[in-house]
Structure formats: structure tokens, C-alpha cells
Amino acid sequence: MVKLIQKTALLLIVLMALNCLFLRGTEFYEKKLIVVAPEANVHLDPSSTSPVIDVLKRGSILYLAADRPFRKVWKYIYYTPGYSSITKAGYILADKVRALFKVTKVYTIHGGQPQPVIMQEQKGHFRRILWGMSPEEVVALEGEPLYQEEKEEVRRLDFASTFGGIHGLLSYYFVNDQLVAAQFAVRTLPSKKTTWMSLYSVLKEVLDHDFGQAQEEGNISASQRKSFSGLKGLPQNLCLESKWESEETQVLLRFIRDGQDVSLEIRAQGRPELGLAQK
Numbered sequence: 568m569v570k571l572i573q574k575t576a577l578l579l580i581v582l583m584a585l586n587c588l589f590l591r592g593t594e595f596y597e598k599k600l601i602v603v604a605p606e607a608n609v610h611l612d613p614s615s616t617s618p619v620i621d622v623l624k625r626g627s628i629l630y631l632a633a634d635r636p637f638r639k640v641w642k643y644i645y646y647t648p649g650y651s652s653i654t655k656a657g658y659i660l661a662d663k664v665r666a667l668f669k670v671t672k673v674y675t676i677h678g679g680q681p682q683p684v685i686m687q688e689q690k691g692h693f694r695r696i697l698w699g700m701s702p703e704e705v706v707a708l709e710g711e712p713l714y715q716e717e718k719e720e721v722r723r724l725d726f727a728s729t730f731g732g733i734h735g736l737l738s739y740y741f742v743n744d745q746l747v748a749a750q751f752a753v754r755t756l757p758s759k760k761t762t763w764m765s766l767y768s769v770l771k772e773v774l775d776h777d778f779g780q781a782q783e784e785g786n787i788s789a790s791q792r793k794s795f796s797g798l799k800g801l802p803q804n805l806c807l808e809s810k811w812e813s814e815e816t817q818v819l820l821r822f823i824r825d826g827q828d829v830s831l832e833i834r835a836q837g838r839p840e841l842g843l844a845q846k
Contacts, residue, residue, distance in 0.1 A: 600644065600664040601727050601736055602627040602754070603714040607663035609655070613641035620657050621648060624830070625725075626736035626752035629664060632656060647756045649763070649829030665713040665727065693749055693777075693816055694730075696739075698837030700746040705739050730833065731773040733757070733766055748836040754829075766831055767822050771809055774820055774833070778811035814838070 602623050610617040623629075623646075633643040637658065644664075645656040695708055702724060706712065712724040713736075721740055728737035730751045740748040753766060775781065803826055811818040819834045 598631045599734070600629040600631055600642070600666060601713070601734075602629065602659075602663060603665050603725055603736070604663040607659055609644070609657035609659050610641075611657060613637040613643075613658040617658070621655060623648075623659075624754050627754040628734055628757060629659070629755070647758065649755055693818060693835040696746060696749065698746055698815065701744050702739075702741055702746075705746060709737070709739075731769045733769060746837070748834070750835070751833040753831040763822060763824075763829065763831060767807065767820070770820055770831070770833060774809070774811055774818060778813055778816070778818060781809040781811050783808070783810040812838075 602625055605625050607623045607627070608619045609621040609623060611620055627646065629644040629646045631642060632645050637643060640661050641658045642661050642664065643656070644659050645654055647654050696705065702722065705724065709724075709726045709728065712726055714725040716723055721742055722744070724739045724741075726737045726739075728735065728751070730737070733753060734757060735751050735753040738750045738752070739746055740750075756763070756766075771781070803824070805822070805824040807822040809820045815838060817836055817838060820832075821834070822831045823829070
């Protein structure tokens with residue numbers, strides 16, 4: 568009888584532990600954050616009057632260091648900046664960031680009879696999209712956006728996404744509710760072992776697969792990749808670009824270092840040119 572009670576108690580403990588794990592399942596995915604504001608200050612303390620130790624750009628990837636917010640509006644975070652391999656930590660305003668692995672609601676667009684939108688991957692197209700799609704059709708594919716804004720008749724939707732297995736901020740641009748351009752931006756290194764040149768090479772390989780050999784490209788030799796293994800090996804001012812062009816799409820892969828400012832991004836736009844890749 569005693570053994571039965573002990574087994575029952577043990578089973579209850581295990582079930583309670585599993586229940587807690589499932590209830591907190593999404594919490595673990597929300598440890599990673601992404602900056603959605605144009606710029607976000609990282610403070611030494613949870614106060615706007617505290618010294619600013621860094622300024623992060625939209626698309627920077629961060630990690631949550633504490634589950635509970637400080638003073639309700641501050642998050643304690645850590646990250647590896649693009650200009651250094653040393654991990655930094657500080658406080659950032661909660662409204663400047665969003666959870667990278669946010670639980671999203673996926674919308675399905677119906678026309679007439681209820682049928683889900685199905686997009687087949689095609690070479691010559693950026694991701695699974697077609698130029699001219701509406702915001703609703705893009706949301707059906709990407710899920711609910713992290714952030715959106717409309718300025719000068721251009722509407723932008725931001726999504727936490729991946730390209731070639733690399734995390735970044737994916738932005739879609741619409742004019743008159745028609746998709747005309749897209750951007751995928753990486754602002755911070757995902758780990759100390761990762762280099763900017765390795766990320767550039769991965770993105771280039773994916774684009775080479777989707778669009779064929781680049782018409783204009785900045786190739787990185789093995790010796791250069793080795794010498795550029797850390798940011799210290801990179802010139803203070805460097806711009807590396809590769810360009811592709813298909814019947815439907817123009818794509819630019821660009822890595823820029825301007826002193827301490829580092830960015831890696833893909834810009835894509837439909838043809839004919841609408842001049843929106845520079846917005």
C-alpha cells in the first residue's frame with residue numbers, strides 16, 4: 568500500500584512537471600528578441616538617464632537575460648555586437664523589441680470556395696512571394712507581422728524570419744497594396760564562432776541556387792575568408808556586393824562596414840525598377 572502511494576505521488580510530480588513544461592513551452596522560444604525600432608539604445612541601468620552603452624539598429628538580434636521586465640518597461644538583454652566578438656549586456660525599452668520566435672496566427676485567404684493559398688517555390692523569385700501580392704496574401708505566407716508602418720504611400724510589414732538558416736528581420740514594401748520590394752537584414756552576429764564573411768557566403772550560395780550565377784559579384788577567396796575571420800581583419804570601410812537579375816526580380820546582397828557600423832542585407836525588387844530598393 569505504501570509503495571502504491573509512493574508510485575502515485577511520483578507519477579503526479581512527473582505529470583505536474585510535464586504540465587509546467589508544456590505551459591511554458593512558448594516562453595523558451597521567446598528568449599530571442601529582435602529590434603523593430605529604427606534605433607534602440609542599450610542602457611547601463613533600467614533608466615533613460617542611465618549611460619548609453621550601445622545603439623542597435625532595426626533587425627539586431629538579442630537574447631533575453633531575465634524573464635521579468637524591470638520597472639515594467641525595460642528588458643535586460645545580452646548580445647554579440649557586429650563590431651566585436653565580446654558579449655555585451657544592458658537594458659533596452661520593451662517597445663523597441665519583439666520576440667523573434669513569436670507565436671503567430673497564420674491567416675488564410677479565401678476566394679469563393681474556401682481554399683488555402685498555396686505558393687510553389689519557383690526559381691527566379693525571392694522566397695515564395697510574387698510581386699504584386701497584397702499585404703493579406705503575404706501575411707498568409709509569413710504569419711502575423713511584428714511591426715508595420717505606412718509612410719509616403721509606402722506600407723512596410725516586418726517579420727522575424729530566416730534566410731538560409733540565418734535569423735534576421737524581413738521587411739516587405741507595398742505601394743497601392745501591391746508588393747514591390749523586400750529586404751532581409753542581419754545586424755548582429757548570432758554567435759561568437761560566426762563571422763560576417765561566413766554569413767555572406769551562406770546567403771550568396773542560397774541566392775546562387777535560386778537565381779543562378781550572379782551577374783556582378785564580390786567573391787571571397789579562402790585566404791580572404793581566413794584573414795577576415797574576425798572583424799579586426801576587415802578594413803574599416805568595406806562594401807562587398809553581389810547582384811542577380813531574373814525576368815521577374817532584381818536582387819542585391821550587400822555587406823557594409825563603416826567604422827563600427829556593420830550590416831548585412833538582401834534587397835529584392837520586382838521589375839521594372841520602381842526605385843524602392845533604396846527606401
